[in-house]
Amino acid sequence: MSKAELYIGMRRKMVEYLKGKFSYSPNIFDAMNAVPRHLFLEAGMEHLSYEDKPLPIAAGQTISQPSTVATQIHLSGIGKWDKVLEIGTGCGYQTAVLAQLGARVYSVERQRELYIAAQKNLSRIGLDKPLIFFGDGYRGLPQFAPFKAIIVTCGAETLPQELLLQLEIGGKMVVPIGASGEEQTLTVIERVSDKEFNRTTHGKCSFVPMLEGTNR
Ligand code: SAH
Numbered sequence: 001m002s003k004a005e006l007y008i009g010m011r012r013k014m015v016e017y018l019k020g021k022f023s024y025s026p027n028i029f030d031a032m033n034a035v036p037r038h039l040f041l042e043a044g045m046e047h048l049s050y051e052d053k054p055l056p057i058a059a060g061q062t063i064s065q066p067s068t069v070a071t072q073i074h075l076s077g078i079g080k081w082d083k084v085l086e087i088g089t090g091c092g093y094q095t096a097v098l099a100q101l102g103a104r105v106y107s108v109e110r111q112r113e114l115y116i117a118a119q120k121n122l123s124r125i126g127l128d129k130p131l132i133f134f135g136d137g138y139r140g141l142p143q144f145a146p147f148k149a150i151i152v153t154c155g156a157e158t159l160p161q162e163l164l165l166q167l168e169i170g171g172k173m174v175v176p177i178g179a180s181g182e183e184q185t186l187t188v189i190e191r192v193s194d195k196e197f198n199r200t201t202h203g204k205c206s207f208v209p210m211l212e213g214t215n216r
Helices: 003-021 026-034 066-076 093-100 112-124
Strands: 083-087 104-109 131-134 147-152 167-177 184-191 197-205
Touching (some): 026 066, 066 147, 083 093, 093 104
Parallel strands (some): 083 104, 083 147, 104 131, 147 167
16 A cells, blocks of 8 residues: 555544544535645654644644644634635645635745745645735734634734734634633634624633744
8 A cells, every 4th residue: 555545544534533523514524634634744743644633843833633623614614715814824734624625715824934834835735726924913914804714723812903803794713812821712703793793712722822923
């Protein structure tokens, strides 16, 4: 059996495991089944690609745990054609899953090394549609707003206010919120009208911190 075939089997098993754990839309699982997570990892880590775990990537960051990716996408309500802003591209894994779902993806990363790696990873698997930006996610991308959903993949100490205003009415932001060094609360903010926002919480989670500014 070739390595590629081996990975297909391992990926299918991981997705079956996620299906057993969560009753989310089959579209999310199909997308995860189509994205080769092993191509987003550092050399030597590939054998761990299809365990449901976060793993270290460059610049001291992590690739999100598959369960977390599925849950954030589920909570965001994003589907085909929807415009989504991701804060924290990392190596581009979740970006790829969102693109595979058919969403129109905009993603911002503050670590230049990862911004470059993510573009390479995405084009290598033929997904060059997502637009990746180098910048501070606290600022969002006002020039492309409004978004149907904003998925923040790093832990913010307080709600990123500028991002809220980049949501369309009825749109949702999924954001881990918590003090630095502590577990965060996975939070969903829905923009119900121009000035009204509705907050719900969805359990504890653990993301790398959301930092201000950029790192060249
Ligand atoms: N979505 C990624 C998760 C990467 S980890 C995945 O699929 O695995 C979170 C990322 O958020 C890190 O790469 C980190 O550099 C980035 N990050 C932290 N603060 C940020 C900010 N203010 N703006 C943009 N990216 C940020």
